[in-house]
Amino acid sequence: MHVRRPATLASLAAELGVSRTTVSNAYNRPDQLSPELRRRVLETARRLGYPGPDPVARSLRTRKAGAVGLLLTENLSYAFRDPAALAFLEGVALACEGAGQGLHLVPVNPEREDITAVHRAGVDGFIVYSVPDDDPHLAAVLSRPVPTVVCDQPRVEGVDRVGIDDRAAIAQLAQRLITLGHRKVGVLCMRLARDRNDGFAAIDRQRTAHFHVQKARLAALNEAFSAAGVDWAGVPVVERFDHSQASGASAAAQLLDKHRDVTALICTSDILALGALAEAKRRALRVPQDLSITGFDGIADAERAGLTTVRQPMLDKGRAAGTLLLDTVDRGRPREITLPTELIVGSTSAQPRTAEERWFGP
Amino acid sequence: MHVRRPATLASLAAELGVSRTTVSNAYNRPDQLSPELRRRVLETARRLGYPGPDPVARSLRTRKAGAVGLLLTENLSYAFRDPAALAFLEGVALACEGAGQGLHLVPVNPEREDITAVHRAGVDGFIVYSVPDDDPHLAAVLSRPVPTVVCDQPRVEGVDRVGIDDRAAIAQLAQRLITLGHRKVGVLCMRLARDRNDGFAAIDRQRTAHFHVQKARLAALNEAFSAAGVDWAGVPVVERFDHSQASGASAAAQLLDKHRDVTALICTSDILALGALAEAKRRALRVPQDLSITGFDGIADAERAGLTTVRQPMLDKGRAAGTLLLDTVDRGRPREITLPTELIVGSTSAQPRTAEERWFGP
DNA sequence: ATGAAAGCGCTAACAC
DNA sequence: GTGTTAGCGCTTTCAT
Numbered sequence: 001m002h003v004r005r006p007a008t009l010a011s012l013a014a015e016l017g018v019s020r021t022t023v024s025n026a027y028n029r030p031d032q033l034s035p036e037l038r039r040r041v042l043e044t045a046r047r048l049g050y051p052g053p054d055p056v057a058r059s060l061r062t063r064k065a066g067a068v069g070l071l072l073t074e075n076l077s078y079a080f081r082d083p084a085a086l087a088f089l090e091g092v093a094l095a096c097e098g099a100g101q102g103l104h105l106v107p108v109n110p111e112r113e114d115i116t117a118v119h120r121a122g123v124d125g126f127i128v129y130s131v132p133d134d135d136p137h138l139a140a141v142l143s144r145p146v147p148t149v150v151c152d153q154p155r156v157e158g159v160d161r162v163g164i165d166d167r168a169a170i171a172q173l174a175q176r177l178i179t180l181g182h183r184k185v186g187v188l189c190m191r192l193a194r195d196r197n198d199g200f201a202a203i204d205r206q207r208t209a210h211f212h213v214q215k216a217r218l219a220a221l222n223e224a225f226s227a228a229g230v231d232w233a234g235v236p237v238v239e240r241f242d243h244s245q246a247s248g249a250s251a252a253a254q255l256l257d258k259h260r261d262v263t264a265l266i267c268t269s270d271i272l273a274l275g276a277l278a279e280a281k282r283r284a285l286r287v288p289q290d291l292s293i294t295g296f297d298g299i300a301d302a303e304r305a306g307l308t309t310v311r312q313p314m315l316d317k318g319r320a321a322g323t324l325l326l327d328t329v330d331r332g333r334p335r336e337i338t339l340p341t342e343l344i345v346g347s348t349s350a351q352p353r354t355a356e357e358r359w360f361g362p
Numbered sequence: 363m364h365v366r367r368p369a370t371l372a373s374l375a376a377e378l379g380v381s382r383t384t385v386s387n388a389y390n391r392p393d394q395l396s397p398e399l400r401r402r403v404l405e406t407a408r409r410l411g412y413p414g415p416d417p418v419a420r421s422l423r424t425r426k427a428g429a430v431g432l433l434l435t436e437n438l439s440y441a442f443r444d445p446a447a448l449a450f451l452e453g454v455a456l457a458c459e460g461a462g463q464g465l466h467l468v469p470v471n472p473e474r475e476d477i478t479a480v481h482r483a484g485v486d487g488f489i490v491y492s493v494p495d496d497d498p499h500l501a502a503v504l505s506r507p508v509p510t511v512v513c514d515q516p517r518v519e520g521v522d523r524v525g526i527d528d529r530a531a532i533a534q535l536a537q538r539l540i541t542l543g544h545r546k547v548g549v550l551c552m553r554l555a556r557d558r559n560d561g562f563a564a565i566d567r568q569r570t571a572h573f574h575v576q577k578a579r580l581a582a583l584n585e586a587f588s589a590a591g592v593d594w595a596g597v598p599v600v601e602r603f604d605h606s607q608a609s610g611a612s613a614a615a616q617l618l619d620k621h622r623d624v625t626a627l628i629c630t631s632d633i634l635a636l637g638a639l640a641e642a643k644r645r646a647l648r649v650p651q652d653l654s655i656t657g658f659d660g661i662a663d664a665e666r667a668g669l670t671t672v673r674q675p676m677l678d679k680g681r682a683a684g685t686l687l688l689d690t691v692d693r694g695r696p697r698e699i700t701l702p703t704e705l706i707v708g709s710t711s712a713q714p715r716t717a718e719e720r721w722f723g724p
Numbered sequence: 725a726t727g728a729a730a731g732c733g734c735t736a737a738c739a740c
Numbered sequence: 741g742t743g744t745t746a747g748c749g750c751t752t753t754c755a756t
Contacts, residue, residue, distance in 0.1 A: 006507050008733055019743045024735060033741060051506050056421045056484045057733035060748050065418060066482040067466060076455035076465065086442055093438035096469055100476070102483055103438065103467040104429060107459040114462070120428040121464055122418045122484045143413045145368050370749055381727040386751060395725060419749035422732050 007050035016044055027053055059122060067102035068092075068325060069123035071137055073130050074243075076105055082243065082271070083299040084314050085129070088151065091318020092127060099326045108137055115140040125325045127151065132194055132210035149325045151317055153212040162320045162337040166213050167220035169310045169341040170268075173294055174224035176308070176343065177264050180351045182292065183230055186255045186262040187221060187237040188248060188272045189214050198247075199254065201239040203232070217268050217296070236262070240272065248275020249282075256283070263292060263352030270295035270302035270309055277305060277348065288350035298344060306347035313339050369412035378406055389415055421484060429464035430454070430687060431485035433499055435492050436605075438467050444605065444633070445661040446676050447491070450513065453680020454489060461688045470499055472556070477502040487687045489513065494556055494572035511687045513679055515574040524682045524699040528575050529582035531672045531703040532630075535656055536586035538670070538705065539626050542713045544654065545592055548617045548624040549583060549599040550610060550634045551576050560609075561616065563601040565594070579630050579658070598624070602634065610637020611644075618645070625654060625714030632657035632664035632671055639667060639710065650712035660706060670711035673704045 013020045018041070025032040026041040033041075045052070059065045070092060072079050079085040096103045101124075107117050118140040125147040131138050133154035141148055142156065149160045177185065192201055192209035206222075209215035222232040238255045240247035252265060252275065265280075267273035273295030277287060285291045295302050298311025320337050375382045380403070387394040388403035395403075407414070421427045432454060434441050441447040458465045463486075469479050480502040487509040493500050495516035503510055504518065511522045539547065554563055554571035568584075571577035584594045600617045602609040614627060614637065627642075629635035635657030639649060647653045657664050660673025682699050 009735095010733070020734080021736085021744085022742060025742085028735080037741085052481055053735090054422075054733050055482050056418060056427060057748090058482075058735075059418045059484055060416075060422050060733080060750085061735045063748075065484060066479070067484075069464075076459055077452045080448055080452040080455065086448075090439045090442040093442060093467065093469075096467075097438050097471070100469055100479060102469060102479060105455065105458075105465040105467065107455075107462055107464060109459070117428070117462060117464060119414055120417050120420075122421055122427060122429070145413055371751095372749070382750080383727060383752080384725085387726085390751080399725085415751090416749050419732090420751075422734085422749080423751045425732075 007045075007048040009050075009053060012041070012045055012048060012050050015048060016041060024053065056122070065102075065122045065124050066100075067104045067123045068096055068322065069104045069106050069118075069121045069126040069141075071106045071108060071118070071126060071128045071131070071141060075109065076107060078243075083301065084269075084297045087299075087314035088129060088318040088321075091315040091320070092322045093318070094315075095319045095322020095326060099322075101326060106137075118144070125149070127321045127325055129321075130211075130213065133212060134194065134210050147325060147331060149321045151321045154210075155212060158334050160324050160335045162317055162324060162339065163213075164312050164317075164339050164341050166216040167223075169312070169343075170217045170266075170296065171220045171224050172343045173266070173296075173308070173310055174221050176345065177266070177292065177294070177349065178224065178228045180292070180349065182264040182352050183228070184259075184262045184352075185225065185230075185235060185264045185266055186259055187218065187235065188251045188255065188265060188267040188276060189218060189237060189239055190243055190268055190272065191241050192239055196241040197239050198241055198250075199239065201237045205239075206237060214268060221266065243269065243271055245271055245275035245278065248272035249279040250275075252276035252279040264349070265291060265293045267293065267295050270297040270299045270307060273307055273309065273348075274301060274305060277307070287348050289353065292349040292352070294349055298342070302346075303344070307344075308346040308349035309344050311342045311344050313341075369407075369410040371412075371415060374403070374407055374410060374412050377410060378403060386415070418484070427464075427484045427486050428462075429466045429485045430458055430684065431466045431468050431480075431483045431488040431503075433468045433470060433480070433488055433490045433493070433503060436470075436472060438469055440605075441467075445663065446631075446633075446659045449661075449676035450491060450680040450683075453677040453682070454684045455680070456677075457681045457684020457688060461684075463688060468499075480506070487511070489683045489687055491683075492573075492575065495574060496556065496572050509687060509693060511683045513683045516572075517574060520696050522686050522697045524679055524686060524701065525575075526674050526679075526701050526703050528578040529585075531674070531705075532579045532628075532658065533582045533586050534705045535628070535658075535670070535672055536583050538707065539628070539654065539656070539711065540586065540590045542654070542711065544626040544714050545590070546621075546624045546714075547587065547592075547597060547626045547628055548621055549580065549597065550613045550617065550627060550629040550638060551580060551599060551601050552605055552630055552634070553603050554601050558603040559601050560603055560612075561601065563599045567601075568599060576630055583628065605631065605633055607633055607637035607640065610634035611641040612637075614638035614641040618647075626711070627653060627655045629655065629657050632659040632661045632669060635669055635671065635710075636663060636667060639669070649710050651715065654711040654714070656711055660704070664708075665706070668709035669706075670708040671706050673706050675701050675703075 009023050013023045026038045104123050113136045115136050126141045128150045130152040152163045206218045226232050236259050238251040240251045265276050276293050280287050295307045295309035302309050371385050375385045388400045466485050475498045477498050488503045490512045492514040514525045568580045588594050598621050600613040602613045627638050638655050642649050657669045657671035664671050
């Protein structure tokens with residue numbers, strides 16, 4: 001039993017006694033040759049076990065890979081657990097599907113700085129989802145001579161972007177709390193930089209955050225509460241590296257342990273807020289009577305929990321990113337798409353108790 | 363302003379006055395040249411804007427794409443909605459990540475027969491998830507000279523497979539219902555073939571089903587209930603093309619409208635079962651007193667609903683498929699991995715009411 | 725440690 | 741309608 005070298009377009013042509021062009025045409029331009037000849041070519045191909053033009057060779061020649069690369073902040077498997085990331089992914093998939101493009105998920109380990117996967121990906125462009133401004137993978141992507149679209153963060157000079165107005169969105173939420181009368185608030189936020197800092201984040205860390213979305217939201221909160229006469233330096237901000245309900249719960253615990261007087265917990269994601277909700281329950285704090293809690297994103301579980309939050313259209317974001325990347329027409333000028341958000345007033349926010357109520361009951 | 367042709371490895375070599383080999387080595391085999399020279403190469407690359415070796419050209423040369431193709435039954439976007447498919451995806455992603463391989467999702471439209479995306483995908487192998495035996499995309503995959511692993515269905519001679527023992531799994535469930543005393547049952551199943559048939563599926567259609575998993579489950583139910591003295595020809599089986607809770611609800615409605623006497627609804631997926639549950643509620647049928655309902659898969663929502671079902675390890679399936687494909691070692695003999703399943707007895711199954719109870723209440 | 729030569733398998737001008 | 745020519749950009753023996 002011998003190992004036959006696999007047939008190639010050239011060997012097929014030789015076998016048939018025609019040129020390689022003809023064989024190529026048989027596959028790619030049926031109208032360029034007689035149906036009869038084409039039939040013969042395909043027939044012989046079958047006989048020889050020729051599987052059709054090699055996609056990689058074709059890509060090299062045509063300079064088209066037929067796929068879009070997707071780079072996520074986290075391990076791939078994380079993305080499949082986070083509802084927001086998932087909706088984004090679905091949107092991207094929708095766009096790819098519509099254009100008949102493959103979706104190449106780039107394997108990334110945020111702990112290690114191995115960017116070879118970015119260099120190895122045979123794709124026509126990249127979508128980068130929500131990474132820190134100093135992410136080495138992002139740098140690797142930008143070094144490649146293919147179009148790129150960044151979703152959410154960071155904003156990069158000359159690179160297309162789709163996102164929301166984070167400042168305006170959370171300012172609306174802040175305004176709501178301020179109007180309700182909250183002056184002693186605490187904040188639970190996501191990772192601010194690539195290093196793990198599970199604990200309080202002082203102003204300096206807030207200001208130098210590498211995750212622009214978190215940074216923008218904190219800055220907007222700062223502005224809003226400062227304008228309402230609150231000294232931002234006194235507002236506790238607790239940061240968590242991992243994005244999970246457990247993180248939200250522990251962050252809430254950490255904050256409440258040290259600042260028993262806060263009347264509202266502003267969380268920069270619904271996941272964190274749901275965790276905070278759980279912690280509040282554990283402590284027998286009534287929400288919203290004893291404590292208001294707000295989230296961000298508008299995921300299904302948040303809605304179910306009646307969370308006061310900001311809804312952002314994640315699926316549309318994904319689709320917009322995909323469309324932007326695939327839309328070869330008016331590429332050139334850097335483009336930016338800002339999607340609308342909507343304040344959702346749920347049942348987890350209300351007026352704070354007065355000092356009296358605090359001591360003598362509602 | 364002029365468009366400079368992008369730098370290539372060759373142009374870089376020319377600029378430096380060294381051979382292409384040396385430049386290549388600078389990237390791929392740092393130990394093959396002096397640190398000093400390497401530094402100079404990389405430095406010049408930066409200056410010229412050379413992004414490093416082109417991944418496609420490299421793939422052509424090395425015959426390695428560094429990515430795994432994934433072919434799903436449904437639209438890509440569907441996969442991000444179905445919890446079972448999602449868990450599978452996550453498992454595959456985990457395996458890919460571990461091996462530093464990209465995950466290339468092949469865009470497929472099950473309605474159209476466009477298999478070009480399969481031919482265009484630059485991948486080192488394919489994972490095919492749960493497709494009908496006559497799926498043209500599957501045929502396209504098998505025609506390509508790369509290793510393939512099929513998950514669930516269909517079983518293909520000589521192709522690696524990972525799955526569960528569908529017959530045994532559902533037989534266990536059937537046995538449970540039989541033991542409880544159910545003799546008048548109905549079945550809700552998923553798509554049996556590529557054509558849309560939203561309605562009753564007669565025995566002939568069951569027998570000629572192209573989705574082997576559904577076929578096997580129906581056959582096992584047939585066997586179990588026949589052995590219990592039930593005439594399978596009289597058991598209504600309702601099929602749905604779309605896999606959604608809405609489908610489950612409408613299928614349940616269709617079945618119950620025509621067969622008011624069934625005491626149990628066996629669904630071949632949790633999604634369908636959750637829909638059936640909703641329809642039962644709508645009809646003010648108490649579950650399980652008036653009607654037992656069972657599912658299949660063991661998704662989180664099913665557990666939450668207390669569904670009696672069969673749990674299968676979807677994440678492990680994905681991981682196993684990935685590992686099998688990536689494990690180049692003992693390829694050769696076709697391999698088959700069968701994962702264990704577990705019967706979950708929830709609160710949606712109980713003894714059927716007796717005829718008396720039916721008329722006079724519990 | 726570095727270079728020369730030989731393709732990987734294919735497609736796109738352009739000629740006939 | 742079919743063939744000729746010329747690479748796409750890279751890696752890899754094998755010499756030196």
